[in-house]
Amino acid sequence: MHIMEGFLPVGHCIGWFAVSTPFVVAGAISVKKIIRERPETRLTLAAAGAFAFVLSALKMPSVTGSCSHPTGTGLGAIIFGPAVMAVIGAIVLLFQALLIAHGGLTTLGANVFSMAIAGPWVSWAIWRGLSKLGASIAVAVFFAAALGDLATYATTSVQLALAYPDPASGFLGAVVKFGSIYAITQIPLAIAEGFLTVVVMDALSGRAGKGDEVAFLAGKVR
């Protein structure tokens, strides 16, 4: 999902920065509020960031014969809400842009939007939706993490299609083209991320299978 340095037109770079910045600012405010109100959740917050750090460094082989990496942003979005992940995701992406030349500073706004905003919001919405429908915590967390991961890569495909529409088939043709590179490859990896997210959530809470697992991690119940 990393759009490489200098690969988006200047106007698009500015546009995505403009869209992403308010989310990151809101996220920073949200992080401050969570730490002030529930200081005991600081370690969980750190763990959610650490999870995104590990998973986004792991490039895994996929059935399409190419490699890609999960995002790890679903866990934090489920526990703390999607806003905080804008900050955590931005930190991960900045680390990679500066120290690995993966992604970029000019494309940071666009990459933050796909990995740290679109993915986490989709994760959170699916988590809330499935919970309301009565799904078990593990099932809701699995689908939230997997589909959030996939949403990040779908977003990247749309971002690239907006910047580079196909000369013959236009924007939609380009969505299909970039989608076949990013989103299809991502499907098995998204499923793996869903499984791993459930495992890490169980390990962090030590309350696997109990109904208040996520609320416990969020510091809302003791």
Place this chain on the structure above:
Amino acid sequence: MAIHRSVWLLAAALAIVAAPLVIPGLGGEFKGADDLGTDAIAQAVPGFKPWFQPLWKPPSDEVETMMFALQAALGAGLLGYVIGRRQSSSQKNVAGR
């Protein structure tokens, strides 16, 4: 029950990642999707040149691999620390988390 669930979920994740490597017919060159996306742009726009270069690039693939490993190690280390602390505090039946 908890350990049971984690074990089979981890096994399933491992199987998903290993399958393309071991099942004949699946797989291919295993290039990075990010690089393939970059190639697709270069193909769609003949003569494409990125308008900005990274401020710093790892000087070789080995150094790049080290940086990715470092990123994973930092994350895994912190994650393991938090999980270990939780498990020990819940064993001692302390409310801390």
